Amino acid sequence: xxxxxxxxxxxxxxxxxxxxxxxxxxxxxxxxxxxxxxxxxxxxxxxxxxxxxxxxxxxxxxxxxxxxxxxxxxxxxxxxxxxxxxxxxxxxxxxxxxxxxxxxxxxxxxxxxxxxxxxxxxxxxxxxxxxxxxxxxxxxxxxxxxxxxxxxxxxxxxxxxxxxxxxxxxxxxxxxxxxxxxxxxxxxxxxxxxxxxxxxxxxxxxxxxxxxxxxxxxxxxxxxxxxxxxxxxxxxxxxxxxxxxxxxxxxxxxxxxxxxxxxxxxxxxxxxxxxxxxxxxxxxxxxxxxxxxxxxxxxxxxxxxxxxxxxxxxxxxxxxxxxxxxxxxxxxxxxxxxxxxxxxxxxxxxxxxxxxxxxxxxxxxxxxxxxxxxxxxxxxxxxxxxxxxxxxxxxxxxxxxxxxxxxxxxxxxxxxxxxxxxxxxxxxxxxxxxxxxxxxxxxxxxxxxxxxxxxxxxxxxxxxxxxxxxxxxxxxxxxxxxxxxxxxxxxxxxxxxxxxxxxxxxxxxxxxxxxxxxxxxxxxxxxxxxxxxxxxxxxxxxxxxxxxxxxxxxxxxxxxxxxxxxxxxxxxxxxxxxxxxxxxxxxxxxx
Amino acid sequence: xxxxxxxxxxxxxxxxxxxxxxxxxxxxxxxxxxxxxxxxxxxxxxxxxxxxxxxxxxxxxxxxxxxxxxxxxxxxxxxxxxxxxxxxxxxxxxxxxxxxxxxxxxxxxxxxxxxxxxxxxxxxxxxxxxxxxxxxxxxxxxxxxxxxxxxxxxxxxxxxxxxxxxxxxxxxxxxxxxxx
Numbered sequence: 001x002x003x004x005x006x007x008x009x010x011x012x013x014x015x016x017x018x019x020x021x022x023x024x025x026x027x028x029x030x031x032x033x034x035x036x037x038x039x040x041x042x043x044x045x046x047x048x049x050x051x052x053x054x055x056x057x058x059x060x061x062x063x064x065x066x067x068x069x070x071x072x073x074x075x076x077x078x079x080x081x082x083x084x085x086x087x088x089x090x091x092x093x094x095x096x097x098x099x100x101x102x103x104x105x106x107x108x109x110x111x112x113x114x115x116x117x118x119x120x121x122x123x124x125x126x127x128x129x130x131x132x133x134x135x136x137x138x139x140x141x142x143x144x145x146x147x148x149x150x151x152x153x154x155x156x157x158x159x160x161x162x163x164x165x166x167x168x169x170x171x172x173x174x175x176x177x178x179x180x181x182x183x184x185x186x187x188x189x190x191x192x193x194x195x196x197x198x199x200x201x202x203x204x205x206x207x208x209x210x211x212x213x214x215x216x217x218x219x220x221x222x223x224x225x226x227x228x229x230x231x232x233x234x235x236x237x238x239x240x241x242x243x244x245x246x247x248x249x250x251x252x253x254x255x256x257x258x259x260x261x262x263x264x265x266x267x268x269x270x271x272x273x274x275x276x277x278x279x280x281x282x283x284x285x286x287x288x289x290x291x292x293x294x295x296x297x298x299x300x301x302x303x304x305x306x307x308x309x310x311x312x313x314x315x316x317x318x319x320x321x322x323x324x325x326x327x328x329x330x331x332x333x334x335x336x337x338x339x340x341x342x343x344x345x346x347x348x349x350x351x352x353x354x355x356x357x358x359x360x361x362x363x364x365x366x367x368x369x370x371x372x373x374x375x376x377x378x379x380x381x382x383x384x385x386x387x388x389x390x391x392x393x394x395x396x397x398x399x400x401x402x403x404x405x406x407x408x409x410x411x412x413x414x415x416x417x418x419x420x421x422x423x424x425x426x427x428x429x430x431x432x433x434x435x436x437x438x439x440x441x442x443x444x445x446x447x448x449x450x451x452x453x454x455x456x457x458x459x460x461x462x463x464x465x466x467x468x469x470x471x472x473x474x475x476x477x478x479x480x481x482x483x484x485x486x487x488x489x490x491x492x493x494x495x496x497x498x499x500x501x502x503x504x505x506x507x508x509x510x511x512x513x514x515x516x517x518x519x520x521x522x523x524x525x526x527x528x529x530x531x532x533x534x535x536x537x538x539x540x541x542x543x544x545x546x547x548x549x550x551x552x553x554x555x556x557x558x559x560x561x562x563x564x565x566x567x568x569x570x571x572x573x574x575x576x577x578x579x580x581x582x583x584x585x586x587x588x589x590x591x
Numbered sequence: 592x593x594x595x596x597x598x599x600x601x602x603x604x605x606x607x608x609x610x611x612x613x614x615x616x617x618x619x620x621x622x623x624x625x626x627x628x629x630x631x632x633x634x635x636x637x638x639x640x641x642x643x644x645x646x647x648x649x650x651x652x653x654x655x656x657x658x659x660x661x662x663x664x665x666x667x668x669x670x671x672x673x674x675x676x677x678x679x680x681x682x683x684x685x686x687x688x689x690x691x692x693x694x695x696x697x698x699x700x701x702x703x704x705x706x707x708x709x710x711x712x713x714x715x716x717x718x719x720x721x722x723x724x725x726x727x728x729x730x731x732x733x734x735x736x737x738x739x740x741x742x743x744x745x746x747x748x749x750x751x752x753x754x755x756x757x758x759x760x761x762x763x764x765x766x767x768x769x770x771x
Binding site: 126127130131134135138155159160188189190191314315316318319320323 | 617618621622625626629633664667668671672674675676677678679680
């Protein structure tokens with residue numbers, strides 16, 4: 001037997017984990033210690049290459065890692081203990097799965113011989129997280145650990161990105177085995193995501209685009225996930241074709257909001273022009289979006305007259321909700337590059353002047369209008385002012401979930417990808433604050449603002465303590481209407497205005513709360529105070545809780561009512577009680 | 592469109608259902624069957640029959656045969672959803688390949704005497720079922736064939752003293768020289 005004591009690749013499982021993080025270029029880990037991960041925390045203590053950000057709740061670690069990943073394009077890494085540590089991660093894992101965010105989550109597990117014994121802080125982590133992850137592993141042998149960790153990073157970041165879990169029993173962390181750096185054979189041979197699009201399909205797509213009379217480009221989060229080049233290519237394609245472009249919630253920033261061809265976001269709370277363009281188009285190019293139910297409205301009346309091209313890296317996204325005519329499976333950036341090349345070589349910019357004139361008429365309806373008010377701050381106005389006063393700054397925006405999220409999407413213009421972090425698919429209240437923590441860790445000198453609601457923000461407000469500890473100057477801009485606004489809106493529209501449990505009773509005093517956390521509290525009550533307070537918030541180099549008192553009963557419009565199609569939107573000026581009642585006539589509303 | 596108060600678009604699709612047999616080649620590793628079954632239950636797909644066994648020991652490959660029912664769009668979804676799982680090598684729709692063979696094995700216990708016993712033996716012979724266990728008052732038959740043949744045999748045994756049935760579920764393979 002050879003003496004392995006001097007082999008640098010001989011190490012404990014715990015040491016392998018830290019070594020693998022370093023080998024994958026990980027600089028920050030979000031986590032919370034506990035019994036089943038103590039050996040790993042001991043290794044973290046003895047090195048300085050990986051910085052650990054201690055959160056206050058594991059869910060916060062998960063969302064922080066999501067914010068980190070989405071704002072950098074790198075995987076977010078989480079380290080939590082067994083049992084409750086793992087179960088608290090289920091929400092962010094599912095969130096990341098729905099929004100295709102690369103996360104690598106390492107969980108501690110009870111020692112191998114105790115698995116299945118209902119040991120202290122034991123849970124079936126791989127069983128519980130199986131439907132919440134792209135893939136997961138339980139490592140029973142320390143000599144498998146290096147391979148699994150490398151595969152985990154590969155799986156999380158390639159193909160359609162997503163969260164993965166590596167569950168490591170405590171005895172495996174203590175055991176000594178052989179580490180190896182990442183290599184190709186670490187990955188399942190059965191995992192081969194397709195990157196390059198089929199050339200014949202791309203030609204078919206170009207032929208459709210070149211002959212379009214009423215085209216639209218509908219882009220989504222896949223373009224952002226594909227990397228900054230994909231957004232550049234998308235912009236070039238818009239330029240080369242002259243087509244109008246809209247985007248999903250997740251895709252904002254891929255095409256600049258100030259761009260001439262921008263229609264605004266589409267879907268349930270999208271602009272009138274975006275939804276009408278989708279409904280009446282003859283050729284639709286869907287890039288990295290998935291025809292989700294908030295986008296399509298009624299599927300049998302969704303864009304009835306169009307030929308649809310769908311670029312997606314995940315074959316299961318194709319024909320899931322909407323039948324498409326030309327599916328192209330591949331990475332958005334890669335396919336857009338090929339498409340653009342073929343288009344430039346073989347097609348001319350089609351003449352769609354008449355279509356743009358039609359769009360101009362829709363735009364003239366000004367579907368995002370709201371009545372001005374000098375006495376109370378309207379939430380739309382607050383976001384517009386926040387946008388204007390941060391223009392030109394190096395700004396990242398996160399949100400919670402609800403009305404404020406939709407208003408942020410409608411009124412905050414994004415010029416670049418990776419600047420907008422929001423929970424789209426899962427719709428996780430409490431996402432924004434910890435996500436802001438993660439973004440600020442990745443971009444310490446940038447302005448990071450969480451546009452929040454008074455209800456959502458309380459779900460993870462404990463992470464203010466994390467922000468204070470790590471001197472992360474995040475700005476929590478709370479649109480405080482003292483309601484779960486979106487719930488209240490639905491109750492008003494669909495349930496006879498019976499506001500069952502949607503009033504935020506016993507709200508904390510956010511200014512005093514800020515004080516208690518050791519950060520700064522600000523408040524604005526009147527529109528006249530708003531600009532000054534926002535400027536003050538921006539100038540403060542510490543975490544801020546901004547309590548922006550807004551109109552309590554404002555509703556988010558325009559809106560596609562349930563069971564309606566894109567061309568049946570309810571516009572703000574039409575949203576009288578009577579029109580609303582009629583639009584929701586199928587429901588119990590307002591009877 | 593009359594839909595109740597809901598934040599979702601409630602509509603029913605009325606595409607006709609089809610039954611398909613899928614062969615799924617997977618890495619035989621812990622949890623792989625749970626992944627496949629979890630996919631079906633989690634997404635509300637049907638499993639009419641499921642069989643699984645290791646087929647290539649050295650490569651650690653297992654073959655799962657699933658008979659499922661759904662609209663054409665759902666069937667396509669199932670195949671894509673299976674295919675994108677990390678330990679899944681290939682998914683082949685045996686129903687679409689056209690020339691596949693499906694077999695199922697069943698063991699059927701029948702108890703009785705006199706004419707019923709004679710009749711059971713006679714029918715077993717007609718169905719090419721073998722007697723694999725016998726007592727003075729019972730038989731266990733082994734029968735192989737496609738699912739409908741087995742169901743038919745079981746139906747015939749019912750009045751003759753059927754006690755219990757154990758079925759393997761469907762296994763399928765394509766005709767001709769090519770593998771999947």
